[in-house]
Amino acid sequence: MKAIVYTKPGGIKIKEVPKPKLSNYEVLLKIKAVGLCGTDLHIYKGKMDVKPPLIMGHEFSGIVVDKGPSVTNVKIGDAVVGEHVVTCKRCNYCKSGKPNLCAKAKVIGLHRPGALAEYLAIPADLVYKFPRRQINFEEAALIEPLSIAVYAVGQEPAELDKNVAVIGQGPIGLFLDQVLKTSGANVVGIDTLNHRLNFAKKKKWIDKTINPKTQSVAKIISHFAPDGVDETFEAVGIEATAQTAIDITRRDGHVYLLGVFESPGKLDLMKIVKKELNIHGSWTCAFAFQPAIDLVKNKKIDLKSLITHRYHYTQAEEAFKGAISYSQKRIKTVITF
Known part of the structure; x- marks a missing residue:
């Protein structure tokens, strides 16, 4: 599959990489859209302690194209968004409703391969279905940053x-x-x-x-x-x-x-x-994705207006450079696959 790979500070390349393999409790997503986040830009600039090569991207939407044998909450063909923090589910923070504070957490696009690729493997309990008639894939990629705001205000x-x-x-x-x-x-x-x-x-x-x-x-x-x-x-x-x-x-x-x-x-x-x-x-979010989706479904939140710049994944370098420069009254940059 094709992936946008961070190779060095200020450097990304489109590379051919192996398609992810699934565990029993994971789903495989065909990625449709990815929002560029401040964290992605910090990584790109070399301002975060991560080692290349790395597939970034944690604001995403896609379609379920395969699933592990133990997955029951979604079916092939569902349009979904996903949380980006994979936790241990056993520590006190996970058990007390603060999984975002799990010390063993692995962040998609930071500690494990991210969504700036044609396919992404992700634990099934982190994905949420959304209605395609009301929310398109580009808009759905913004559910993740919206969930951060929902979580913060909800405190x-x-x-x-x-x-x-x-x-x-x-x-x-x-x-x-x-x-x-x-x-x-x-x-x-x-x-x-x-x-x-x-x-x-x-x-x-x-x-x-x-x-x-x-x-x-x-x-x-x-x-x-x-x-x-x-x-x-x-x-x-x-x-x-x-x-x-x-x-x-x-x-x-x-x-x-x-x-x-x-x-x-x-x-x-x-x-x-x-x-x-x-x-x-206020660090990432916990239990805020479904409330965020509901706010959009009920027309309480406008996602579309924030998307000012769109790029195909083959234009990734242009997308990153533009996002860093904040040129052309840019607000949100989305990359599509």
Whole structure:
């Protein structure tokens, strides 16, 4: 089969590789679409501790074309999406409802072959059927990043009428906007790219916009939330935006960190102490795929509008370079097979 293989920092090649073999509890997917994620771009740039060669890709959709003898939850021909964290199912975290924290977890596209290939073998309990009449394959590939937003927002029991800031209006941030609005929050979007802020505002996913390059974040927030926002979701992954989250959140408020941080950072820890802030890490997701699919089926979430650039797998190098450059008002890049 053909696969897009990471060979070195800044280097990928389309190679012929063996088709995956199945275990009793796995299914074989014919991959239809794969979204390029920030993690894929971090790997491509050589910013993550992974050794080439590696088939990346963990945001995917496909069709079941084969299955192991013990698989009963799907049949050949089903259109599915899949989770990307393969866990041990035996540790305390797996048993207590936090499989995303399993110490023995293997991430598809990071620790085991990913979806940027014609075929993918995956445990059957990680796949979910979706209705092709309502969701196409390109849109379905975005269920995974949507599930990350659903999981993060779900850690807070109620959002109705809360003032919430979302720092970073990339794909995860835009999904956070939508999930929060669906939950009844008042959302302020923060980003340095005006076209993303304007896009989210036009879609009515956010109520207010702030560009830190030209505006004072704290000053604008003080106009409608004098004590600070109730919650802040950080979806960038740099020291400055993490500190902004701490600065703009009210006393006893909640800060959720979703960004992929490439290096350690220095934060004002005393401010966290004095404000009694509740700081939460939010890592991938757990039990959020089906709720994410249901939100899309019920027309609560718009997936299609985020897909700005599409490439065939033979154009993989162009796709990666474009995704890194954020050129042409790019939001989400999808590769099809």
